[in-house]
Amino acid sequence: MATPGRDNTTPKPGAGVRRRHLLFGGAAAGVGALAAVGTQLAGKPIPLLPSDSGDGANGARTVPFHGDRQAGVGTAAQAHGVFLALDLKEGTTPERLKSLLKLLSDDAANLTQGKAALADTEGELALRPARLTVTFGFGPGLFRVAGTVPVPDGVSGLPAFSIDKLVPEFCGGDLLLQICADDPLSVAHAQRMLLKDSRRFTTVRWAQTGFRRAYGTEQSGTTMRNLFGQMDGTSNPAPGSEEFERVVYGDGGTGSWAPHGTSLVIRRISMDLDKWDELDRSGREESVGRRLANGAPLTGTAEHDEPDFAAVTPVGFPVIADFAHLRRARPEDPSQRIFRRAFNYDSVPRAGSVSDSGLIFASYQADIGRQFVPIQRRLDELDLLNLWTTPVGSAVFAIPPGCAPGGFVGEGLFA
Amino acid sequence: MATPGRDNTTPKPGAGVRRRHLLFGGAAAGVGALAAVGTQLAGKPIPLLPSDSGDGANGARTVPFHGDRQAGVGTAAQAHGVFLALDLKEGTTPERLKSLLKLLSDDAANLTQGKAALADTEGELALRPARLTVTFGFGPGLFRVAGTVPVPDGVSGLPAFSIDKLVPEFCGGDLLLQICADDPLSVAHAQRMLLKDSRRFTTVRWAQTGFRRAYGTEQSGTTMRNLFGQMDGTSNPAPGSEEFERVVYGDGGTGSWAPHGTSLVIRRISMDLDKWDELDRSGREESVGRRLANGAPLTGTAEHDEPDFAAVTPVGFPVIADFAHLRRARPEDPSQRIFRRAFNYDSVPRAGSVSDSGLIFASYQADIGRQFVPIQRRLDELDLLNLWTTPVGSAVFAIPPGCAPGGFVGEGLFA
Numbered sequence: 001m002a003t004p005g006r007d008n009t010t011p012k013p014g015a016g017v018r019r020r021h022l023l024f025g026g027a028a029a030g031v032g033a034l035a036a037v038g039t040q041l042a043g044k045p046i047p048l049l050p051s052d053s054g055d056g057a058n059g060a061r062t063v064p065f066h067g068d069r070q071a072g073v074g075t076a077a078q079a080h081g082v083f084l085a086l087d088l089k090e091g092t093t094p095e096r097l098k099s100l101l102k103l104l105s106d107d108a109a110n111l112t113q114g115k116a117a118l119a120d121t122e123g124e125l126a127l128r129p130a131r132l133t134v135t136f137g138f139g140p141g142l143f144r145v146a147g148t149v150p151v152p153d154g155v156s157g158l159p160a161f162s163i164d165k166l167v168p169e170f171c172g173g174d175l176l177l178q179i180c181a182d183d184p185l186s187v188a189h190a191q192r193m194l195l196k197d198s199r200r201f202t203t204v205r206w207a208q209t210g211f212r213r214a215y216g217t218e219q220s221g222t223t224m225r226n227l228f229g230q231m232d233g234t235s236n237p238a239p240g241s242e243e244f245e246r247v248v249y250g251d252g253g254t255g256s257w258a259p260h261g262t263s264l265v266i267r268r269i270s271m272d273l274d275k276w277d278e279l280d281r282s283g284r285e286e287s288v289g290r291r292l293a294n295g296a297p298l299t300g301t302a303e304h305d306e307p308d309f310a311a312v313t314p315v316g317f318p319v320i321a322d323f324a325h326l327r328r329a330r331p332e333d334p335s336q337r338i339f340r341r342a343f344n345y346d347s348v349p350r351a352g353s354v355s356d357s358g359l360i361f362a363s364y365q366a367d368i369g370r371q372f373v374p375i376q377r378r379l380d381e382l383d384l385l386n387l388w389t390t391p392v393g394s395a396v397f398a399i400p401p402g403c404a405p406g407g408f409v410g411e412g413l414f415a
Numbered sequence: 416m417a418t419p420g421r422d423n424t425t426p427k428p429g430a431g432v433r434r435r436h437l438l439f440g441g442a443a444a445g446v447g448a449l450a451a452v453g454t455q456l457a458g459k460p461i462p463l464l465p466s467d468s469g470d471g472a473n474g475a476r477t478v479p480f481h482g483d484r485q486a487g488v489g490t491a492a493q494a495h496g497v498f499l500a501l502d503l504k505e506g507t508t509p510e511r512l513k514s515l516l517k518l519l520s521d522d523a524a525n526l527t528q529g530k531a532a533l534a535d536t537e538g539e540l541a542l543r544p545a546r547l548t549v550t551f552g553f554g555p556g557l558f559r560v561a562g563t564v565p566v567p568d569g570v571s572g573l574p575a576f577s578i579d580k581l582v583p584e585f586c587g588g589d590l591l592l593q594i595c596a597d598d599p600l601s602v603a604h605a606q607r608m609l610l611k612d613s614r615r616f617t618t619v620r621w622a623q624t625g626f627r628r629a630y631g632t633e634q635s636g637t638t639m640r641n642l643f644g645q646m647d648g649t650s651n652p653a654p655g656s657e658e659f660e661r662v663v664y665g666d667g668g669t670g671s672w673a674p675h676g677t678s679l680v681i682r683r684i685s686m687d688l689d690k691w692d693e694l695d696r697s698g699r700e701e702s703v704g705r706r707l708a709n710g711a712p713l714t715g716t717a718e719h720d721e722p723d724f725a726a727v728t729p730v731g732f733p734v735i736a737d738f739a740h741l742r743r744a745r746p747e748d749p750s751q752r753i754f755r756r757a758f759n760y761d762s763v764p765r766a767g768s769v770s771d772s773g774l775i776f777a778s779y780q781a782d783i784g785r786q787f788v789p790i791q792r793r794l795d796e797l798d799l800l801n802l803w804t805t806p807v808g809s810a811v812f813a814i815p816p817g818c819a820p821g822g823f824v825g826e827g828l829f830a
Contacts (some may be wrong), residue, residue, distance in 0.1 A: 059628070124644050124708065128630075186632070214494065218471050346603040
């Protein structure tokens with residue numbers, strides 16, 4: 001539903017935010033909707049089924065697709081994830097974009113619930129979703145095609161960072177599909193279905209495939225390790241917590257570009273495992289500020305101990321060094337927090353090398369400029385880990401709210 | 416230990432077999448060793464642990480590394496597999512080869528048991544092996560470097576097949592490492608460790624990464640589906656069965672190139688999913704000769720029903736057509752059986768495409784020439800599936816026997 005008398009071609013400062021809040025489920029974002037978040041939140045840890053024997057039960061698990069918010073953000077991270085960035089074909093009209101989003105939402109609604117998609121020619125591959133989620137993200141180009149809403153601030157692009165060595169084949173994109181499941185066949189089938197239904201409208205810009213620990217390998221809730229062997233994601237806000245709400249959705253959407261919307265930064269970070277190997281164990285622990293064995297800060301004994309940045313050694317040096325990743329990444333300002341949902345990647349080694357490995361760093365936050373950028377600026381200025389890591393890909397996407405049955409993700413763009 | 420007075424540079428017919436049987440554990444291959452197979456066989460289905468809750472238990476599972484036979488053949492196929500083909504560097508001496516095999520066997524013995532490898536700099540990544548196996552295969556070049564044993568017949572290469580469109584980057588290799596586990600991080604870490612310890616001796620020729628259903632997605636024992644949606648591997652001999660013994664090890668090694676040895680053919684088979692999509696369901700079922708829903712032959716109702724090749728339709732056509740994959744692949748001669756242990760692959764789509772998918776077809780058999788080649792010849796002559804599948808890679812390896820603690824895989828080459 002268009003707002004009469006509004007001229008969207010020349011947005012006034014602040015007008016974009018208001019317009020977005022109007023378009024994207026503004027009506028639903030009242031008290032009732034907020035109260036419903038608790039029950040609809042896809043991110044609640046999924047309890048083990050009573051009959052769970054580890055023998056097939058996880059394949060049947062589903063994560064709801066419909067809701068105020070998209071799944072795949074607060075959802076406990078699955079073992080496998082693929083990030084697909086698509087570009088809309090030249091001359092895509094808003095009507096075509098709408099058709100695409102309807103089609104993909106319908107596919108995702110079926111596949112995530114263990115049902116064959118509408119035009120699914122390998123429907124048997126859909127029957128064990130294993131917590132499949134499909135999360136849609138909108139890049140600047142998609143907002144421009146829709147033409148109703150200005151590109152949200154942080155989504156128009158990140159500032160340049162001196163550590164970056166970006167290659168174009170891992171940057172940008174109009175439409176992101178984040179497909180995650182505990183089963184690689186489930187991911188592969190969903191990827192194929194969604195790309196098949198996209199190809200009349202889009203071209204594949206890039207694809208990044210990643211993994212975490214498989215289902216059943218570790219107790220659920222164990223912090224993942226990256227390919228440096230480090231615990232990765234220790235101080236992440238817990239989905240369902242007040243902090244998570246504030247960090248990811250900006251307190252019910254007031255701090256984000258749209259109610260129940262958030263935004264995603266994807267950075268492909270190449271990790272030089274050979275160079276890392278040259279570093280001894282204490283050197284590694286100092287560079288991060290945490291112990292390798294259990295992820296405890298160097299001033300503590302357990303993973304979730306609060307780091308004591310004031311602690312000094314007997315000779316007066318800080319226990320957690322100034323250059324340590326932990327100190328540089330951890331903001332003193334609590335508004336500068338992010339929610340990480342990263343995956344390891346381990347590609348086929350290039351000629352003459354024995355590994356091409358790294359991290360698909362995925363950071364969710366309500367406001368990229370206020371939350372992500374200051375952290376990244378500090379890491380850009382000083383972080384010992386920069387010696388071994390190089391960002392080679394970078395892309396930002398607005399994550400729109402979810403949709404109700406019969407609706408589609410992104411419907412707010414066409415309201 | 417060299418056999419005095421033997422001239423290995425001009426082997427007589429049959430001498431190679433005798434020599435290999437002498438070198439490779441000939442002494443151990445007596446009655447006692449055969450009786451021990453039952454207990455040492457790595458391929459026994461691994462029972463669910465009594466306390467298995469699906470929550471971490473699978474990560475702790477280990478498959479024995481030491482034994483008469485290598486693990487990773489009869490072992491129930493894991494969810495993830497990588498096949499690495501290495502080439503020995505120019506001028507590698509037998510002594511250097513021996514050092515390499517000792518080093519890698521030691522790494523594998525540790526990693527598969529959930530222990531850090533000797534020079535492991537990310538030891539924490541080794542602690543959850545999730546049924547990790549490392550299986551070594553020897554290509555023709557490795558036998559030539561060792562210089563003690565002629566290249567086993569079938570391993571010197573396959574005949575040319577008219578359907579093949581082989582690309583060199585997926586063919587050949589001196590040393591194969593087949594690394595499999597239910598956890599992708601476990602595989603990635605083992606791959607890195609083994610390649611690190613190999614690189615002074617070898618270069619990476621090719622790497623192929625594949626997957627099957629994840630642990631916990633389906634009931635164990637469920638036949639896997641490939642990316643065409645077909646059940647793949649229905650009529651496989653069951654590890655532990657007499658048929659498996661005969662097919663893979665040739666009745667206690669008498670039919671294979673070495674006692675407790677076998678051989679492996681790896682074919683990378685590209686599957687044209689787009690073209691496959693054009694085929695309707697009954698066309699797909701006819702091309703394979705099995706039903707998509709449950710893998711039953713078209714003459715039966717359940718997956719493991721024996722196909723009735725004589726059955727005809729009311730108008731007199733065979734129910735399972737002459738061109739059907741099932742009929743072409745299934746030998747009437749029971750000596751022409753193989754044991755398949757395939758993995759799906761789903762690579763990043765090439766520009767303009769939406770998938771680059773297929774099968775890493777891995778076939779174990781005692782005698783490649785007698786078992787694999789006749790089947791492949793029949794498929795080459797006529798198999799409707801050839802319309803949608805193209806072999807793009809091909810490699811053959813002798814799989815040597817296993818080793819005892821303190822020994823190493825391939826020690827028979829240096830006896």
